Amino acid sequence: MIGYLLRRLAAMAATLLIVCALTFAVFYLLPSDPAAQFCGKDCSTERIELVRQQLGLADPLIVQFWHYVRGIFAGQTLGTGQYAVQCGFPCFGYSFQSAQPVWALMMDRLPTSISLALGAATLWLLLGVGAGVISALRRGTWIDRTLMIGTIGIAALPVYFTAMILLYLVVTVAGILPYPRYIAFGENPVGWITNLILPWITLALLNAAIYARMTRNSVIETMAEPYVRTARAKGLPERRVVGKHGLRPALTPVATMLGMDLGGLLAGALITESLFSLPGIGKLFADSLNKSDQPVIMGVTLLASFFIVTSNLVVDLVYAWIDPRARLS
Amino acid sequence: MTPHPLLEVRDLAVEFPTAEGTVRAVKGIDFTVERGRTLGIVGESGSGKSVTSLAVMGLHRGATVTGSAKLDGTELIGTPDDRLRALRGRKMAMVFQDALTALHPYFTVGDQIAEAYRQHFGGTRKAALARAVDVLGDVGIPEPARRAREHPHQFSGGMRQRAMIALALSCDPDLIIADEPTTALDVTVQAQVLELLMRLQQERGLGIVMITHDLGVIARVADEVLVMYGGSAVEQAPAEKLFTAPRHPYTRGLLDSLPRLDDEDGAELRAIPGSPPSLLAPPAGCAFHPRCPAYAATSDGRCTGDRPPLRTVADGHRSACVLDEVTA
Amino acid sequence: MTTETLHAADRAQPALSDALLSVRDLGMTFPGARGVLRRMPGVRAVDGVSFDVRPGETLGLVGESGCGKSTTGRMLVRLLDPTAGTVAFRGQDITRTSQGRLRPLRSKFQMIFQDPFASLNPRQTVQQIIAAPLRAQGASSGEIAREVRDLVQLVGLAPEHLERYPHQFSGGQAQRIGIARALATRPELVVADEPVSALDVSIQAQIVGLMERLQRELGVAYVFIAHDLAVVKHISHRVAVMYLGRIVEIGDKDDVYQRPAHPYTKALLSAVPLPDPAAERARERIVLLGDPPSPANPPSGCTFHPRCPKAQARCREEAPLLTLTTRAQQVACHYPET
Numbered sequence: 001m002i003g004y005l006l007r008r009l010a011a012m013a014a015t016l017l018i019v020c021a022l023t024f025a026v027f028y029l030l031p032s033d034p035a036a037q038f039c040g041k042d043c044s045t046e047r048i049e050l051v052r053q054q055l056g057l058a059d060p061l062i063v064q065f066w067h068y069v070r071g072i073f074a075g076q077t078l079g080t081g082q083y084a085v086q087c088g089f090p091c092f093g094y095s096f097q098s099a100q101p102v103w104a105l106m107m108d109r110l111p112t113s114i115s116l117a118l119g120a121a122t123l124w125l126l127l128g129v130g131a132g133v134i135s136a137l138r139r140g141t142w143i144d145r146t147l148m149i150g151t152i153g154i155a156a157l158p159v160y161f162t163a164m165i166l167l168y169l170v171v172t173v174a175g176i177l178p179y180p181r182y183i184a185f186g187e188n189p190v191g192w193i194t195n196l197i198l199p200w201i202t203l204a205l206l207n208a209a210i211y212a213r214m215t216r217n218s219v220i221e222t223m224a225e226p227y228v229r230t231a232r233a234k235g236l237p238e239r240r241v242v243g244k245h246g247l248r249p250a251l252t253p254v255a256t257m258l259g260m261d262l263g264g265l266l267a268g269a270l271i272t273e274s275l276f277s278l279p280g281i282g283k284l285f286a287d288s289l290n291k292s293d294q295p296v297i298m299g300v301t302l303l304a305s306f307f308i309v310t311s312n313l314v315v316d317l318v319y320a321w322i323d324p325r326a327r328l329s
Numbered sequence: 330m331t332p333h334p335l336l337e338v339r340d341l342a343v344e345f346p347t348a349e350g351t352v353r354a355v356k357g358i359d360f361t362v363e364r365g366r367t368l369g370i371v372g373e374s375g376s377g378k379s380v381t382s383l384a385v386m387g388l389h390r391g392a393t394v395t396g397s398a399k400l401d402g403t404e405l406i407g408t409p410d411d412r413l414r415a416l417r418g419r420k421m422a423m424v425f426q427d428a429l430t431a432l433h434p435y436f437t438v439g440d441q442i443a444e445a446y447r448q449h450f451g452g453t454r455k456a457a458l459a460r461a462v463d464v465l466g467d468v469g470i471p472e473p474a475r476r477a478r479e480h481p482h483q484f485s486g487g488m489r490q491r492a493m494i495a496l497a498l499s500c501d502p503d504l505i506i507a508d509e510p511t512t513a514l515d516v517t518v519q520a521q522v523l524e525l526l527m528r529l530q531q532e533r534g535l536g537i538v539m540i541t542h543d544l545g546v547i548a549r550v551a552d553e554v555l556v557m558y559g560g561s562a563v564e565q566a567p568a569e570k571l572f573t574a575p576r577h578p579y580t581r582g583l584l585d586s587l588p589r590l591d592d593e594d595g596a597e598l599r600a601i602p603g604s605p606p607s608l609l610a611p612p613a614g615c616a617f618h619p620r621c622p623a624y625a626a627t628s629d630g631r632c633t634g635d636r637p638p639l640r641t642v643a644d645g646h647r648s649a650c651v652l653d654e655v656t657a
Numbered sequence: 658m659t660t661e662t663l664h665a666a667d668r669a670q671p672a673l674s675d676a677l678l679s680v681r682d683l684g685m686t687f688p689g690a691r692g693v694l695r696r697m698p699g700v701r702a703v704d705g706v707s708f709d710v711r712p713g714e715t716l717g718l719v720g721e722s723g724c725g726k727s728t729t730g731r732m733l734v735r736l737l738d739p740t741a742g743t744v745a746f747r748g749q750d751i752t753r754t755s756q757g758r759l760r761p762l763r764s765k766f767q768m769i770f771q772d773p774f775a776s777l778n779p780r781q782t783v784q785q786i787i788a789a790p791l792r793a794q795g796a797s798s799g800e801i802a803r804e805v806r807d808l809v810q811l812v813g814l815a816p817e818h819l820e821r822y823p824h825q826f827s828g829g830q831a832q833r834i835g836i837a838r839a840l841a842t843r844p845e846l847v848v849a850d851e852p853v854s855a856l857d858v859s860i861q862a863q864i865v866g867l868m869e870r871l872q873r874e875l876g877v878a879y880v881f882i883a884h885d886l887a888v889v890k891h892i893s894h895r896v897a898v899m900y901l902g903r904i905v906e907i908g909d910k911d912d913v914y915q916r917p918a919h920p921y922t923k924a925l926l927s928a929v930p931l932p933d934p935a936a937e938r939a940r941e942r943i944v945l946l947g948d949p950p951s952p953a954n955p956p957s958g959c960t961f962h963p964r965c966p967k968a969q970a971r972c973r974e975e976a977p978l979l980t981l982t983t984r985a986q987q988v989a990c991h992y993p994e995t
């Protein structure tokens with residue numbers, strides 16, 4: 001088990017390193033000059049050259065890459081002499097736009113993305129899995145048909161359309177809720193909820209529809225398994241037959257999918273954050289893409305890869321914990 | 330002794346609605362199982378033998394069951410599920426064909442047995458687990474305390490089927506319904522499992538319903554045999570009589586078509602022509618008549634009229650063939 | 658004793674001059690699961706299997722699950738490439754020939770499978786299914802039409818079945834289609850892997866009867882692979898009993914069934930229930946302990962020794978050779994029945 005974990009962690013590190021190298025290579029191939037960008041408007045050629053020296057952009061690519069990777073773990077000193085800046089662990093460099101450390105920028109945005117992801121996931125799990133289970137257990141009834149037609153309709157709605165309609169109806173017409181902005185949970189829990197509820201709904205609706213259909217199929221399949229019949233043959237009450245013997249295996253694939261989706265979402269919900277102007281990682285990424293802010297793009301890409309790779313591992317561990325057949329000897 | 334037989338089934342019928350129409354899977358069968366005795370139900374695919382067992386256990390889903398099945402005098406058919414539940418697993422238990430799929434992959438074998446025991450007798454989890462270890466030992470699983478903590482996929486095929494039997498025995502039932510319990514097993518392991526079932530029956534006075542397509546298994550374990558074809562019982566007799574003096578043309582055909590280890594060399598198999606009937610569009614009258622040599626010879630109108638009922642043809646021997654006086 | 662010497666001993670037996678199929682030292686080791694750093698040890702599914710099949714005869718290959726009988730069958734028609742040994746068809750080694758050189762021979766040996774539906778293309782009509790091997794041989798369409806018509810009648814189907822699709826047939830009928838397809842190229846050998854075990858009892862006899870009649874009429878030889886000893890007894894001339902990848906006993910059917918020399922064969926035969934309650938009660942039965950072991954982790958010495966009622970110390974250490982006994986069949990046992 002320990003050996004397995006170590007192997008998985010090594011594979012994770014390798015994956016992240018490859019992602020890092022690929023992103024690095026992409027920027028090297030792009031025509032834009034980072035030094036000129038960092039320097040800003042009206043920079044003289046000498047000054048740009050100085051910036052290039054300071055940022056280490058004159059070094060060969062492989063050296064730059066090595067500095068970057070080492071910086072993440074050990075920090076690094078950028079520039080020389082009077083311009084030297086100590087970039088502490090974990091060092092992802094500085095934004096060309098704001099001159100802020102990338103790490104600080106990301107940590108500043110992370111709570112928003114986490115709030116958005118966790119809230120939305122809770123909502124779509126409740127709605128999607130709930131609807132899916134009810135549909136499966138009431139298969140063929142009008143409830144099942146209504147729910148499944150509903151999910152098709154919802155799944156067909158584009159996210160930006162849902163967001164616009166919600167904003168227009170709830171904020172503009174009815175005026176029940178304020179225009180969403182991020183308020184930290186610690187600061188004002190009620191405000192946190194009332195401000196994020198519309199983004200949550202926007203993000204959750206589509207996923208709820210997908211999860212509902214997936215859950216329904218999985219539950220129907222599992223309830224037809226011989227071991228569920230055995231549970232009934234033992235004389236167990238139906239509640240226990242469904243809850244313990246049926247739902248646990250049925251929801252295993254749902255848990256797997258949730259892990260993957262959450263991993264992706266923690267790295268930022270690009271469209272939703274942009275639509276509601278929420279200062280999350282996704283918004284940060286969109287903005288830095290617009291401005292070709294290379295250090296930020298690099299940092300966010302790595303952070304996103306980290307979340308996805310980690311959630312993969314967590315999903316596999318959870319799977320092995322739920323299903324003993326998946327355990328490694 | 331109680332005056333009731335252990336299991337008394339009368340005019341049991343099961344219908345399923347399907348997209349292509351109603352399937353009459355079982356068309357009114359009668360049988361009785363006494364304590365300490367084994368009834369074998371034999372038939373091919375679609376004969377209704379498995380559906381019968383599920384109907385008695387109340388495990389049919391989406392089917393309409395009519396008629397009567399009394400367990401020790403208690404009516405099972407039409408009884409609300411919460412009352413049936415008290416009997417399921419407690420007074421009557423089931424052994425399914427493939428233990429790998431019939432046992433839950435997520436839980437240990439001990440937990441699965443303990444769960445059944447606690448459902449009916451309560452008590453602590455610890456006491457129930459101790460009971461599970463006991464029954465695992467009873468069915469001949471070595472090191473039962475250790476094996477109880479393992480999952481089904483860690484068992485070999487034969488050990489898994491023993492665990493399935495241990496689960497059925499855990500609440501000391503009066504009746505065991507075994508649906509093809511050895512079909513998925515190798516022949517040497519099948520011999521062990523049949524031996525085990527017979528030993529347990531002797532020790533505990535169990536009534537057993539053995540459902541199988543294998544006439545050899547029936548010959549080994551059954552006291553009484555019911556032959557099913559197309560959802561109906563076509564012949565019922567003490568095992569000895571059924572094998573030595575079969576009366577129904579289907580039973581005879583089945584025995585004649587079976588290759589046997591004790592056959593004379595060069596003996597030709599006499600196959601039954603045609604295929605088992607479709608459940609959606611069964612033949613009129615006797616379901617066997619399209620394949621029946623006696624009907625082919627006589628073209629008797631009674632074979633295609635009403636479905637022939639079982640009639641007593643000898644002491645304790647009933648057959649559903651209207652041409653019995655011709656074929657006997 | 659090592660497998661090396663076992664093979665040497667096998668090699669010592671001369672190939673029959675009139676053999677249609679000669680199998681020598683056939684072995685199949687499936688590679689083990691690959692770990693991150695190292696590969697798990699391979700699984701020896703078949704080990705040192707040798708036998709001959711004469712023209713027009715049926716060799717029954719029996720054994721329990723995991724004994725390697727199906728793997729052997731697949732190697733005979735080269736659906737699997739063996740990792741050791743040779744299969745010679747009419748004296749020509751087919752295990753190392755290229756697929757191109759194999760093609761003209763291919764039509765001479767065919768295979769029938771357990772699940773008739775899985776081996777028939779659901780989108781082809783019966784006509785197309787049976788015609789395919791003929792077309793591959795380059796027959797003219799007139800010839801093909803005539804041949805297909807004959808074949809369909811030969812296996813007991815009607816000409817109107819030709820335009821139907823596999824799902825419109827029962828299991829027994831579908832197996833007839835599989836047989837017709839296998840016979841289309843007039844093969845000299847058909848390897849049948851559990852051809853009746855998926856069928857209802859009343860249908861099994863039809864297919865066994867059909868195969869026997871076809872053998873009489875066409876002179877085709879069969880390797881009939883099955884776990885059902887009664888069916889094998891009925892159809893076979895000679896029988897090989899396999900246990901954990903090896904042949905433990907081989908000989909004429911009557912010798913093997915009436916006077917089994919290997920304790921495993923004896924136990925296997927005594928375990929088969931007879932459809933006769935009186936005989937069942939009177940029978941002496943050897944009930945073996947435990948399940949057949951996994952080929953991934955075979956016992957030492959004679960692989961049967963942990964379950965063998967006659968096992969002695971020697972059986973744990975030394976693998977017995979397949980040798981002639983006082984009886985007519987060959988048996989791999991240190992202490993055979995005499």
